[in-house]
Amino acid sequence: MEHYKEDIIMDYKTIDLFCGAGGFSLGFEMAGFKTSLAIDKWDHAINTFNHNRDNQVGISIDINEFDNDRLKALIAQNDITGIIGGPPCQGFSMVGTRDESDDRNSLYLQYVRFVEVVRPKFFILENVKGLLNLKKGHFKDDIIERFSGLGYNVTYKLLKASDYGVPQNRERVFFVGLRNDVFNDTFFAFPKGHESNSVSTSQAISDLPSLDNGDDQEIYKTEPQNDYQQLMRNNSDTVSNNEITNHTEQTKNIISLVPDGGSIKDIPEEYYTVRNYNTAFKRMDSEKPSTTIDCGHRNYFHYKENRVPTVRESARIQSFPDDYYFTGSKTSQYTQVGNAVPPLLAKQIAQEINKLLEVVQDEQLTLNV
Numbered sequence: 545m546e547h548y549k550e551d552i553i554m555d556y557k558t559i560d561l562f563c564g565a566g567g568f569s570l571g572f573e574m575a576g577f578k579t580s581l582a583i584d585k586w587d588h589a590i591n592t593f594n595h596n597r598d599n600q601v602g603i604s605i606d607i608n609e610f611d612n613d614r615l616k617a618l619i620a621q622n623d624i625t626g627i628i629g630g631p632p633c634q635g636f637s638m639v640g641t642r643d644e645s646d647d648r649n650s651l652y653l654q655y656v657r658f659v660e661v662v663r664p665k666f667f668i669l670e671n672v673k674g675l676l677n678l679k680k681g682h683f684k685d686d687i688i689e690r691f692s693g694l695g696y697n698v699t700y701k702l703l704k705a706s707d708y709g710v711p712q713n714r715e716r717v718f719f720v721g722l723r724n725d726v727f728n729d730t731f732f733a734f735p736k737g738h739e740s741n742s743v744s745t746s747q748a749i750s751d752l753p754s755l756d757n758g759d760d761q762e763i764y765k766t767e768p769q770n771d772y773q774q775l776m777r778n779n780s781d782t783v784s785n786n787e788i789t790n791h792t793e794q795t796k797n798i799i800s801l802v803p804d805g806g807s808i809k810d811i812p813e814e815y816y817t818v819r820n821y822n823t824a825f826k827r828m829d830s831e832k833p834s835t836t837i838d839c840g841h842r843n844y845f846h847y848k849e850n851r852v853p854t855v856r857e858s859a860r861i862q863s864f865p866d867d868y869y870f871t872g873s874k875t876s877q878y879t880q881v882g883n884a885v886p887p888l889l890a891k892q893i894a895q896e897i898n899k900l901l902e903v904v905q906d907e908q909l910t911l912n913v
Contacts, residue, residue, distance in 0.1 A: 561629030565592040565880035571890020580622040587873035607654045626735045630670035665726050669719040696721030697731045707737025707834040710886040711748035712861045714836045735892045743772045746830040756849040761786040780866035785855040788826045799850040805829030834861045839882035862889035
């Protein structure tokens with residue numbers, strides 16, 4: 545019995561919907577899952593997704609155009625274990641109009657369609673926390689009702705990335721569904737995070753080149769200074785995606801007045817009204833995790849240097865390893881990083897899913913003996 549179990553090689557396969565640059569998939573791949581299909585309609589993101597994988601399964605397509613016949617052909621060739629992904633968040637976001645009629649709000653219905661056709665053992669849907677209370681919780685309740693109706697035990701939780709070792713105070717809601725004919729009455733228990741796991745911005749990026757001082761943008765400034773830097777460096781010998789943003793001297797002078805962890809409101813008003821600088825601009829706190837990395841990259845400054853962070857520094861704060869290369873223009877790269885699910889957070893969720901799948905596998909083996 546034990547010998548038989550040891551000879552079994554698990555082959556858990558996933559589909560990643562609205563995959564972006566691939567942070568969600570990367571976390572699951574780190575935990576041993578294999579990606580069979582990744583869909584996003586943005587070419588730049590798919591180019592990045594495929595660039596970083598030998599198995600280039602990313603497809604640039606509108607999810608509405610990936611019809612059921614094509615999906616059935618895929619699952620005929622692949623035993624899909626799970627579906628992961630985060631429908632575009634613009635309609636749900638706490639930032640912006642929060643338009644209840646935004647067409648993008650219904651994109652999760654395409655996610656529902658994939659789950660209904662594929663019938664994976666589990667699914668994970670990620671989104672911004674604004675989804676929880678938009679329209680008095682209508683979207684949250686609808687997601688739970690629809691997937692429960694398909695036979696899934698659904699639970700959700702708002703997770704703070706910094707509690708899981710990601711150097712960023714990013715909050716996102718995760719819905720996890722376990723197929724009840726596989727897991728019976730088991731509901732997913734989220735991995736426990738804690739503020740003691742937090743990594744500060746300086747701990748995250750202090751080994752990267754000091755660009756204000758003219759360091760070569762591709763050469764590490766120091767050896768890894770801590771476990772997080774060692775983890776991010778992986779097998780990298782050089783630093784990629786690390787092009788500096790050139791600010792005017794006036795802008796750099798104004799940034800220089802903002803203290804470590806402070807905002808532009810901490811300096812005299814005369815300095816920032818001259819150029820109508822956004823009052824939300826702030827400098828990273830060297831002793832704390834970063835605020836949420838966004839898609840525009842211009843709302844926060846390096847904790848020490850007088851500039852916005854580079855793409856690589858932003859990717860570090862998102863927990864992408866240094867050998868993960870982002871394709872496209874610099875603006876596109878920033879957006880890809882900002883849209884991503886932090887891989888280290890995804891990995892910890894994947895590890896908990898793995899444990900549940902192993903229990904099911906063991907039970908099946910016992911029944912077959």
